[in-house]
Structure formats: C-alpha cells, structure tokens
Amino acid sequence: MPAQRTSDTKPVSVRPGHILAKSDGVSDLMVHAMLFDGEKDRADVTSKTQLKIAHMGPPLGNATKSCDAVGGMELTDEQKLRIKNFITQCKDATKKRDKEYRLRGLEATSKELYVILPSAKPPSGDFAYWRFSCVGFVLKAYEQIPIYLLKGPIPERTLADLKSFYPFFSADLDKADTREHLGIGTGDRWPVELVGYVLHSFARNEADVIAGPYAPQLGDEYFPRQFVSGGAPPKRLFGKQ
C-alpha cells in the first residue's frame, strides 16, 4: 500500500505496523507520525477513525488517535512481530513521571525524552532511554525489519520552519536551553527529518522502498507535496538539491 490521505468518507486500509500521520489541521503539512499498533488489519479507516497507535507523543507510548494520512508496505508476520517487539522495548516511565510533576504543581516535562536532531539518540548514563522525535520513533521501528526509509541530504530548515513543523514545541523553540536539549542548539538551519518525508518515501513503489531509502525534497513536508502554503513564501532549500 502506498501512502495516501484519509478522508471523512472514503475508507482506506491500514495494517499493523503501518505509519499514520496527523496534519496541522489546516493544510497538508504533516506534523506527527505514529505506528498503527492494532492487532488486526482495518479496511474502514477514515480521518475520524480512532486507532490504537504507538508513538513518541511525547510521551512515548500507546494512545488512541485518528490520522490524516497513512503509509506502509506489505509486512510479513515476522516483520510485524519485530515492530511489535520494538514497541515493547520502548516502554518508559514518562507518563508516571509526568504525573509526579503535576502532583507537585510543576509543568509536566514529557518533552524531556523528545529530540529533534538527530531523530533518534542512543541512551546514556544521563538519559537511560533512547530518545526520539515522532519521526525518529517510526524510522527506528522500520530499521528493525530492516527498512531504511530516508537518506541524506535532508533539506535544512530554519527556526521559523521548525515552529510550524513542531507546533507542540513552538514556545520551547524560543528557549536556548530547550533547543540545546532538542539537538538544535547551535546554528540557524538544521537537517531535520520530517513526517511528510516518510510518507513520500512510502509513496514510491514497494520495490523501491525495499531497495533503498528516499532522499526528501523541499516541499515533502506536505503530503501531497507542495511548495507554497497559505500564502507563505516558498521555502528555500539549503544545501544541494
């Protein structure tokens, strides 16, 4: 199954392990990536269907969400099992920790395990977790089977761009320490992996997906691809096209 948008009326099929995406709600800009974590195939998925998903919310874990786009490929039972195993490995204590923060009248910091660049960061003594962006989480899941979905050069983005791609972090991105924590502390342009890129990777024919990763282009953050959105000026691509 290639990548496709969901609609209110025409149902599409989704299988365990497929990637689901949420848009920003006003355009085709895709801002959140998830994995379908249901037990069975679904053939009735519209943009309103609530599905069991696994994602780096944050926090990392399971939830029930609807989706605006889906992408995936034929997965064998073994591949589904390996993705499931990966999800099992990723259990963490963020939800419980967030609850404790709230009990103390503190802002929940489920974002502490979120990282934008790189999209997946190995554990260390300081952070005894893999840290992910939402995209990093699904890319890492597919590396398990092993399918590599993206390759460089990744278009570089400005801080203003990132605020639209990561609306949940919009305010945080103005803080130097938070940006440092997210991996974009220095510089003014960053090659971040975005949700739309993953969908465009799956939009290729399946043999190409298996054969190798996809090099995203400017505008791939939208699905379908576009270069101008809502009257905003076209985004520039930094680096080689």
Add this chain to the structure above:
Amino acid sequence: MGKTRDKYASTGKTKVKMTKTPLAVKSFGRLRIKLLTIEDEYRKEEVTVRKNYIHDVDGIAANNLSGVYLTPAYSNGLVAEDALTGIRISYEKFGGGYRHCKLTTPFVAASANAMKLKNRHTWKAWVSSKSFRQPPVALTIDAPMAWESKTFDEDDAESEVHFMIYGFAGVGNRKFARQEWALAELPNDLELEHQITWVHDPDSILERLENRALYPDDYAAAVLFAEVKPFRGEQRTRLLAALSGYIDENRFVEDEDSLITLCSAIRKYAMNMQESQFEGYADWLLPTETATLHHEAEMEFAKGICWRLEFEPHSWPAQYPHLTKTLFDLVDSYLTPRLILQKSYANTAMFGIVALHILEAASGSRVELVSKLREKTIGSGVKWFAEMVNDNLDEAVHYISERDDAIGKKIMEIRQG
C-alpha cells in the same frame, strides 16, 4: 488559632463553620501539614466533636475517625510529603470541574473524590466513612499547584490561606443530605516549603533516595526523577548505592505501577554502574526458590546490561564470568519456539545475546558460549528471531566501533564464528 466565622450558613443546606487562618504566602511553594490527628468520635449520622489537635509527627494520638471531609481553601498547594504515616489524597483531572482522587493509607486503600465548589476557590475531598476500616493517624492533602495557578498569580503572593477540615457522618458525597461540622482549624504552624525544585536537583534527589523512611510514593518519585538527571562523581556513587538498595528490595514486584519504577531504577543503575558492579548486577537476574522476576523486569535487566556495554565505555580485556554465565542461562532457557513468542522473552533473549557477544569480545578469550547460543538460535527454526539478533548486533557493532574499533571487529569475528 485563627478566627472562626460562619461561611456557608447562608446556604441553608449545610451549616459549616469556616476557619480563617491567615498565612502569608511568600511565593509559590508547598504548604504542608506535618501531621494532623483528630480526636473525635463519629456515631452514625451524628458527629460529636470533642477535641481537635494538631500534633507533630511524634505526637500521634489514636482517634476514632471514621470519615473525613477536607477543604483546602485558597491554598496553592498542600502536601505532607514527609508524613511517616497517614492518608494521601491525590487528585487527577477527571473533567468537567471534577477531579478523581486516589486515596491510600498504610492501613487501607480506598477511593476518594474531590470537587471544586461552584464559584469558589475551594476544593473538597471526601472519602466514604466506609473506607476507614481503621482510624488513620494522619491526614494529608496533596494538592497540585497546577489547579491553583489559574487562581493565584504573583499579585496574590500575600494572600491569606484558609483551610477547613470537616468531619461527616454518612456515606459518599451526599453533601446536601448530611450535616457537616468543622472539626479543626489549622493554626499558623502550617509550613511553607520550597521543595518544588528538588525534582530538578540531583543532590536533593539523592537526599530523598537515601531516606528509606520516605513515604513509598515519594521514594518512587525520587527514582523516576533521578532517571533523567545527570549524576557525576560522588553523586553517581551515592546514586548507585541508593538504587542498588531499592532494586534489591523490589526486584520481584509484579504490579504495573511498581514495575514502572523498578524498571526506571534498573535502567538508571545499569547505565551508570561501574565495571566492578557488573558481577553483582547479575545476581539480580537470578530467581530464588520462591520468587522469579516479572518478565518485564527481566527484560529491563537484560536490556540494561546490553545498553551499558553498547553505549557506555568500558575497559577491556576484562572477564565477568558470573554475568556471562547468568546471561547465558537466561538466554538458553528462552531459546525455544515455545517460549520465544511469549511475553517479552524474545527481547530478553536478544538483549542477552548481544550483551554476550560484547562480553566475549571484551574478555580477550573465546568462551564458546556465544557459539552455542548461535547454534541453538539457528536450530530453533525461528528465523525472524535470528535476523533480529543479527540486526541488533550490527547496531551494537556500529556504536561500539565509534568508540573502539578493535572491539567492534572482535564482535564481528565472534558473530561469524
């Protein structure tokens, strides 16, 4: 004691006295009632207030409380975190202005509820009188400041804080069908504490981790907060000692809530432990005659040592025969098609095999355990599992080679037999 005045008498539904207790709030911190003991009697639908006391921790007096009804009014936080015994009422968002509470005491566990009174900055929490099978000796409220932050801002920094404690007779929250009486008024010995920042301060977290008398929920919170903070030098030594004690005592827990905290402790310990602690770590993987690890805890132990070896530097050649043997036995027991598809066993076995490859590479000599497991893995006929092991070994080699190319190559040699 503060002034007392009728507050709700005008409602005509309940007659309650409101105690006004001035307390200057200097900033947003926590207010704590150290320990509250109410020596009153409750009989059926009637409450007789005999005497109200507020004691220090050491001055606990038994009482006959069968139900209680609390109102922290105009508070911006009320916590008795260090209470050695007592009730904790915690609140969670329940929607629609109501909040659900969970109540626990050392004696009983019961449900409780809280409600924000309409147009009042007043929260009431109540528990059924049936909840108390034994009288509590202390009563504390855990009130998230997040609720109050909408009400209070910096302009309120000098606001007075009022607290009321009501006793009630009856069942549930039939607040208009029962009578309420003021039981106690809280004098000015409420303590204002500035403890909020401890969750971000490694030294303060350590102080709590080293205090085993801490209320279990608070201890668990310290473990959780420790996981995402850096500990250096002496701090790390203290952290490991504290976590070691916690893991020792809790490694066989089975309920989901405790497992989350245990797994958090395991991860943090594993990623920070010294090489001299590897062998002792292996002991935690061993069952006793009467208890065995929950499969999630077992996976976390295997993952912990695997990640420690993969992502944190270690010296070599070095041999860890006990750890190696323990991991081998663990993996060996799960490498059958019957078990590998169950629970977390595939992940546990996979992490164990990757760890054993690294351990063998670091040992400087061949111990042949890995080759036995490899043969068994292939012989099991579970192809996807063998592929999963290989892919994770590739990843381990990638990260280890970034630090030490020689060990990376050694792992590749072992893998190829």
